[in-house]
Amino acid sequence: MFFGSFEDSQKIEYVTSLSAISGLMLTHIRKAMNIAQADMGKLFNMSHATYRSIEKGETAINADFIFMLCGIIEKKFSFYFELLEDIANHLTSVEKDPFNNECIVNLIPNGDFQKLLNNMSSDDFAIAPSIDKINILIDQDMYLFLSPELKLRMLQLTDKVIMKDQVKEIIKITSDEVEDVVQALKKSELDTNGLNSVNHAGTLSSASAIALYSTLLSPIGLPVVAGLGLYKAYKKSKENKKK
Known part of the structure; x- marks a missing residue:
């Protein structure tokens, strides 16, 4: 997580993963559908903890799960993964973060990202853009990095609301x-x-x-x-x- 601004001649480094990007997309789908995390998990026979870990990028997402979800929300499987790829390409090409700091975003393997989240204490993570701590890019922090076009496509993931x-x-x-x-x-x-x-x-x-x-x-x-x-x-x- 981060907030505020940072002034330094060195680039700030962020790390994220495909699982974290997919987790952000799932969060937007779930909220658009007006479904709680616990209920989203139950739809697919998952515990609340398991589904929550998927949204946080702590657990890699199974392709079967995405295919089933796309069937329910009536979106092409390819639409989901094309957006995932485009977000990944955008993030790794940004040169400044939302607070105008020069930066670089590194995409690392899902397994390495999960180990990073699981093995590090909260003291190891930055609470503001930092050059001496790891800046993890997940959830709404990642959303701030997206272009207006990508944010619009996120909204187009689903227009379905389930009572x-x-x-x-x-x-x-x-x-x-x-x-x-x-x-x-x-x-x-x-x-x-x-x-x-x-x-x-x-x-x-x-x-x-x-x-x-x-x-x-x-x-x-x-x-x-x-x-x-x-x-x-x-x-x-x-x-x-x-x-």
């Missing part, structure tokens, strides 16, 4: 109920009002399936079905482990 009662139902969804949603999507005929106006009576019988289906906003052209198909398999594997 609390929907979240509670989706958390309880089973693999069979996810499959019911997939089949309903395949049979849906879009009208001018979109998916939410399609009558799925008789196709979806559970509150959890209806809650997930009702969050969908966009035409099926987006890779919703593929992402939900993986989500179904993920739920199935978790169910099998409980047996």
